[in-house]
Amino acid sequence: MRLQYSTMERMTGAFILLTLLIFLFTVAVVGRGKNWFRKHVVFYTTFEEGYNLVSGSRVKLLGTDVGSVVEVSLSENNQARVKIRVLADYAPRIRTNSVATVESPTVIGSEYINIIPGTPYAPSIPPEGEIPTKEKKKLMEYLEEYEVGEKLENIGKILEDLAKIIGTIEAGEGSLGRLVKSDEAHRQLVDDLEAIDRFVATLQQTADHLARAGAKIEEGSIHVEKATREAPEMVDKVQELLDRLLRVNALMEKAMTEVPEISTQAREGMREVNLILESVKENFLIRPNLPPSPESESHGLEIRGN
Amino acid sequence: MPAGNYLHMVTGFCGRWIIQKLNRLGEILGFFVVCLKTALRYRTTGQRLMARTFIQQIYFTGVQSLELICIIALLVGGLVVIQGIAQLTRVGSRDVLASLLTVVIIREVGPLLTAVVVILRSGSAIAIEMGYMTVLGEIESIEMQGIDPLHFLAIPRLVGVTLAVISLIVFFNVVSIFGGFVSAWALVDIPFWALFSDLAREVDGIDIIVGSVKALMFGLTIALVCMFHGFRTGDAITNIPPQVSRAMVDCFILCIFFNVLISALFYL
Amino acid sequence: MRKPLISAENLEYCEEDGNCLFTEVSFSLEWGQRGVLLAEPHRCANILLKICATLFQPTNGTISWFGRSAEESDEKWLHHVRRRIGFVHRETSLISNMTILDNISLGIQYHEELIREQAYDRITEVLKQFELYEYRLLRPAALTFEQRRLAVYARELVKKPQLFLLEHPSLDLGERVYSFLLEVFKKCSIEDGCGFLVASMIPEVVNRWGDWVMVFDQGRCRHFEVGQFDPSIYRESMRRRGTTVSREWRNG
Known part of the structure; x- marks a missing residue:
């Protein structure tokens, strides 16, 4: 036997094997989802009619999927005999006092068999056994159950009352009737409505003013906010100015103590200058050329209080 | 020309066209029967050589197409999910996404797109190869070796292409569903395993059977039609292009026809 | 007595348009015998060889291989016969x-x-x-x-094979290779009793291959033993058709 294989042979083999594996995996996954590989137990039920049950219709236990319908056939006494298969795990819960009914999520269509389990003390139905049934309600029974007739009667009464009210209004009776039928009341209503219109216009204006005021407040608040932001800096600057002023004040105080001495020295100097001037005036060369002497005026350098 | 003559011309043309198409279909079916008879007659002859040709055909049609099929499948899966999410969200039924994937990809698009890829890639190659072999006298050379050309050339290709198409459809479905899941997870954060369990619930046994039947029919159709036209090339090399073109068109139409027929048979 | 390798009686081959390439062709090739078909147009010889090789069917007449006629043969037997025939034609x-x-x-x-x-x-x-x-x-x-x-x-x-059907045996071959092939065929003929049916347009092949000659002329054929064959008969046929005579032939 040749045991050396070419790349093509190996790849082709791998390809086919992989396909088989994927196919088997798919079948396994689908089968698991569909309960193909779980054990089932067969039961029978008999209904007065088939209720559109078909092979593959669901079988539920308390609303949970537990199996499916295998076959629907007519028995000799003209009843629908339904063969169902139920998952073996749930089969013991179907007891002699369990009841199978045909239900559907809508009033008509998608029928399924719903089994209501019996009491735990009742014996289980053996495989291939018959599950007791309860017939599916017909449309008329549903109508009776929901008291549709009575409800229709109530609706009729309501309609009659409505007709009466409309008649009263048409006749101009009652507040609404008068309002509808009287011209004066109608004019009054129109006037009132116009007054309301004016009031609404005024309200509108006020609202505009308020809006503008609000805008200004908003603008002011921006400034305030700005000032608030700048306040610490301004305080610092004021503090600095005060410091400078204090320093200037101290210098002024010091200068004031020196002022009397300076004024004494100035007075002495002025006196000497006066003496010199007097001497110059006396000179014969200058005296004829001198203008007339001015009136005397205080120059403020005299000693206060003199 | 009187109106009656025009009517005759139109009906005559239609009638001839239909008869021609039916004739060709009959010939293809006859070719299939002859292939089956040949396969049975020589079932024990030349097995080693046949096995080699068979492996070569699967390698060419299946393994070498796998890359292309996977790319197309990923894109198609993503596309179906994107459109599904866009449309189903409007009606608030996003939970039927798995059902949509099952219906669109597994039942219809998967088999048909795979068939189209195989027709374009392998079908044309087979028709051209057979055409050249006929024109260049290679078929007669094979016959003179005491080998039935149908047995040596047609049977391995028929079985190989069919098997490859079945495998490619399985790959297409798996990869496109994976592509769809990834798109769903990326776009709307639907958990991968939630979709997977939904899909396992939605796919029915009938879907697997229908997929297999379609794959079988497509594989047989592609191989048969392409070989049929290839063998009918005659003795002029200029006959090859029209025969190949005819083979492509016939394959495509027959595949669509079988797709509709099988879907109608199983789902209606 | 061994049955002839191939025998044909009143073979006729007509195309779909009704044009008959040849009619009433009869011959028999015994074991170890060599026959030559001289034909112009050569298509007649080509078709006749394909009929002899079981690839084509005559429109009329009977043909048998190794003593078994086509009517008695099924597809499987024909494939078996093909293995006993070595067929080298110009398109092979x-x-x-x-x-x-x-x-x-x-x-x-x-x-x-x-x-x-x-x-x-x-x-x-x-x-x-x-x-x-x-x-x-x-x-x-x-x-x-x-x-x-x-x-x-x-x-x-x-x-x-036991029967060789050769068309233009020297086609595309050099003299050395052709001589080598002739030796191989000679050995086969002597040792295994192989028969040869050779088709050509060149009468020279008769010298190397012929035990008998069959000349196609206007769709009919005439038989000659190799000693009785006069190339001028074939030359006349070719001239009537206006065919260019090969250099070999002119020299001959």
């Missing part, structure tokens, strides 16, 4: 996507269920004999015309 070609090794060993691999290596071993000697051994792994496109023609002869000889 090798399978272009197979190597020379696979081309030559195809029949052995198919019928004898041998694995490739065993089949290759069987043909190594033939390949060396035909000077093709070093080209064995190449495809036909890589070979010269002469090598390809030789490979076709090798393929047919590997079958060990």
Whole structure:
């Protein structure tokens, strides 16, 4: 036997094997989802009619999927005999006092068999056994159950009352009737409505003013906010100015103590200058050329209080 | 020309066209029967050589197409999910996404797109190869070796292409569903395993059977039609292009026809 | 007594348009015998050889191979007969996507269920004999015309046929190779009693191949024993058709 294989042979083999594996995996996954590989137990039920049950219709236990319908056939006494298969795990819960009914999520269509389990003390139905049934309600029974007739009667009464009210209004009776039928009341209503219109216009204006005021407040608040932001800096600057002023004040105080001495020295100097001037005036060369002497005026350098 | 003559011309043309198409279909079916008879007659002859040709055909049609099929499948899966999410969200039924994937990809698009890829890639190659072999006298050379050309050339290709198409459809479905899941997870954060369990619930046994039947029919159709036209090339090399073109068109139409027929048979 | 390798009676071949290429062709080829078909247009000889090779069916007449007629033969038997016929016609070609090794060993691999290596071993000697051994792994496109023609002869000889149907045996072959082939065929004829039916347009082949000659003229054929054959009969036929006479023929 040749045991050396070419790349093509190996790849082709791998390809086919992989396909088989994927196919088997798919079948396994689908089968698991569909309960193909779980054990089932067969039961029978008999209904007065088939209720559109078909092979593959669901079988539920308390609303949970537990199996499916295998076959629907007519028995000799003209009843629908339904063969169902139920998952073996749930089969013991179907007891002699369990009841199978045909239900559907809508009033008509998608029928399924719903089994209501019996009491735990009742014996289980053996495989291939018959599950007791309860017939599916017909449309008329549903109508009776929901008291549709009575409800229709109530609706009729309501309609009659409505007709009466409309008649009263048409006749101009009652507040609404008068309002509808009287011209004066109608004019009054129109006037009132116009007054309301004016009031609404005024309200509108006020609202505009308020809006503008609000805008200004908003603008002011921006400034305030700005000032608030700048306040610490301004305080610092004021503090600095005060410091400078204090320093200037101290210098002024010091200068004031020196002022009397300076004024004494100035007075002495002025006196000497006066003496010199007097001497110059006396000179014969200058005296004829001198203008007339001015009136005397205080120059403020005299000693206060003199 | 009187109106009656025009009517005759139109009906005559239609009638001839239909008869021609039916004739060709009959010939293809006859070719299939002859292939089956040949396969049975020589079932024990030349097995080693046949096995080699068979492996070569699967390698060419299946393994070498796998890359292309996977790319197309990923894109198609993503596309179906994107459109599904866009449309189903409007009606608030996003939970039927798995059902949509099952219906669109597994039942219809998967088999048909795979068939189209195989027709374009392998079908044309087979028709051209057979055409050249006929024109260049290679078929007669094979016959003179005491080998039935149908047995040596047609049977391995028929079985190989069919098997490859079945495998490619399985790959297409798996990869496109994976592509769809990834798109769903990326776009709307639907958990991968939630979709997977939904899909396992939605796919029915009938879907697997229908997929297999379609794959079988497509594989047989592609191989048969392409070989049929290839063998009918005659003795002029200029006959090859029209025969190949005819083979492509016939394959495509027959595949669509079988797709509709099988879907109608199983789902209606 | 051994039945003739091939015998034909009143063969007729007409095309679909009603044009008959030949009618009333009758001949018989015995074991070890060599027959020559001289035909112009050559298509008559080509079709007749294909009928003899079981590839075509005559529109009329009966033909039998190894004593069994076409009517008695089913498809399976015809395939069996083909293995006993070595057919090299002008269009015979090798399978272009197979190597020379696979081309030559195809029949052995198919019928004898041998694995490739065993089949290759069987043909190594033939390949060396035909000077093709070093080209064995190449495809036909890589070979010269002469090598390809030789490979076709090798393929047919590997079958060990009993009847050879040859069309233009010297086509594409050099003198040395042609002589070598003649030796091989001679050996086959002497040792195995092989019969040869050779078709050509060149009357010279009669000298090398002919025990009897059959000349096609206007769709009918005339038989001659090789000693009675006068090339002028064929020359006349060719002249009537206005065919260019080959240099070999003119020299002759």
